Amino acid sequence: MRIVVLGLGNPVLADDAVGLEVAERVEALLASGFAPAGVEIEVCRNESGGWDVLDYVEDADALVLVDASTDSTLAPGELRWYDPRALACFTSGRLRGVHNIDMFTAIDYARRMGTRVPAAIHVLGIGVEDVLTLTEECTPRVREAVEPAARRVLECLGRLAGGRGAADVPERG
């Protein structure tokens, strides 16, 4: 089983970078021996969504997507697993910008063309405070959410691996 963890974000746009930071932390934890057994896990980071997601998910069985969330019901740093079908409902099927189609439509499109894309998509959103200021720093509450978010991703990976070795990650420090 091949699982892709994809962190999305813009590294110079405050809290928008949080998906990238979580992916980096997940990668470090996996490299430290906390990877579930029996599955192949690839951690990727990308700065754009839409079509570009197809570059990462081809031939994967599952996708765990981590991104900043502007969902107004989320407090900064709060974590939420989204049902990708519900997110897909948000989309027009056409575009979510004027350049690009949304990633769920892109994955659906590739599937219909016969490309092997993940059957299971898990989306972890992290509530944000500021995604408009050009800075390389996340706001404090969002920065504090990186570690718990990475642990939630590891839990998810453990479940996807069938509970085989979903390691308990010790608290930092």
Add this chain to the structure above:
Amino acid sequence: MKTVVIDPITRLEGHGKITLFLGDDGELRNAYFQIPELRGFEKFLEGRPVEEAPRIVPRICGVCPACHHMASGKAVDAVYGVEIPPTAKKLRELFFMGEFIHSHVAHFYALSAPDFVLGPGSDKAQRHILGIVDKVGLEIGGKVLTFRKHGHEIMKAVGGKCTHPVYNVPGGVSRPLSDEQRDAVEAMARECVELGRFSLQLFDDVVLKNKAYLDIITGPAYQLQVHDMGLVDDKNLVNFYDGKVRVTDVQGREIVKYSGLEYLQHVAEHVEEYSYLKYPYLKKFGWKGFVEGAESGVYRATPLSRLNAADGMATPLAQVEYRRMYDLLGKPCNLTLATHWARLIELLYSCERALELVTDPQITDRHVRNVPTGTPREGVGIVEAQRGTLTHHYVTDERGIIRKANLIVGTTNNNAPITMSIKKAAQHLVQKGKPVGEDVLNMIEMAFRAYDPCFSCATHSLPGHMPMRVTVVGADGDVVQVLERS
């Protein structure tokens, strides 16, 4: 006064909206294209080493990052006064062709084609790329997927990374091309040429042979008489990476040709208080407002403008298509929707040019960088982004720390013409006393979509969706109509 607000653009590519102002009599009074979002990249660059700029500026946009990477790379070379090796120049251009292929394919098939393959007034639930597949079949859908992928794979093979590249370094590129990489790129480029020809054939079959669509393209709602801008080589042929910026007037006559720092003598920027996005204009004519014609300072920088401003294409198949378009529509062409045709001609050119470059015997030469030794000072880099001429201008201190940066991005060039095109479309399409229907909104958006505009910031936070919302407010302030696009 009634107000209609079209808010179709999500934070994915920045945030903008269209506002239509209707009078009490229901007639359109005015239209504005507004960008309320902060754009602060120039300030963000200040105080940073200039060699970092090519790696930072791609973060302006998740869609055309390589364009910023290229313009920035050229500007940094100019800052150091270094000439890059011939092979490095070819490799940069080859990498750049990959982005043109990827971007133009995505725009045409995902964003433009639904309006024509399915029809501008077709059911919005079907008017998207999946609806196209339903109509034209899986085989064509598969070709689109391959075409898009090849664009990205060419960039990866040449530069190692496509979305936010780290390829350009002061004085050249970070690595040469291996024989194996060259072979892989050549195979993809050959296939892309065929896919480029196929795309133009599809446009011919679906759009040009459909009288109703041709009438829409040539109709008054989508015409705009402004000047044209585009980069050309020493033979006045279209070039995306290098050359001089040529500006031609509404009759196709050359107004000026400039390069580098000379841009300051020819282009200035007008500011409106309701938008962070400036309105560039030609200094020769001055800012006279949102007006068309020979004496206006407004110009466009789009695929169609590039073809208008040039004398032809530098590759054989694209040149045949160039002649065919102008034989039918006349030159210069001021039909906004013909931009889609021009974009496909550029797509074919990009594929042919990629093949030319990758089969150049020099392309695998190992000398790909001249390490700069001069004192950094000031430099300008100009390339063509998919959506218009892109200028990066940096001033540094003697240590190479950026003291001032100025960027004129593709969409900024087109800010005034987009506003004018929206107004014109709305004037012809919004009918007095009738509710503004979804089909009308889409046709107004078509005027805007032809420009393939870009509004900064590669943000894409979840849920990443802001539905199009149109609110019609009566003169008394009450909401009389709300339309939402889900």
